[in-house]
């Protein structure tokens with residue numbers, strides 16, 4: 001049984017919906033155990049015990065969220081050189097951009113010697129005023145479908161052992 005770990009942080013709900021959709025997609029695969037962890041709760045053992053990863057974060061101030069960065073800060077050295085080559089994908093929930101948060105995650109994953117198995121997925125919520133940025137988000141069905149497909153691809157690849 002292969003295990004997919006989905007680590008996410010959210011402030012206004014968007015990234016959580018994306019993570020749940022990815023988990024649903026991966027769960028279509030019978031031989032996959034899907035473990036969804038909030039970034040503030042995820043620990044190095046979660047990373048070590050998993051065979052592949054989805055990292056999902058909002059873009060805040062042109063960066064991954066601070067809580068997501070804290071997850072990587074806490075886990076980076078305890079798992080370094082123990083997860084080389086494992087597959088990952090990244091998902092970003094952004095108001096208008098998302099590229100820099102994606103670059104940051106790809107850079108950390110490169111340090112971990114992970115293998116990116118899907119292009120980074122950015123969902124844009126078009127929140128650009130303070131009111132809209134602080135409002136709870138509802139991710140639309142087509143974007144959730146993309147997240148679900150990403151999870152399904154990770155799950156299928158892990159189950160088939162193609163990564």
Ligand SMILES: Cc1cc2nc3c(=O)[nH]c(=O)nc-3n(C[C@H](O)[C@H](O)[C@H](O)COP(=O)(O)O)c2cc1C
Nearest residue numbers: 010011012013014015058060061062094095096097
């Ligand atoms: C403090 C703060 C900074 C933000 N900075 C950016 C940014 O640099 N680029 C961007 O595209 N969106 C930015 N946003 C918008 C969020 O990415 C957007 O609201 C997204 O939906 C948040 O995801 P969440 O709903 O999972 O919290 C920012 C939001 C906050 C609260």
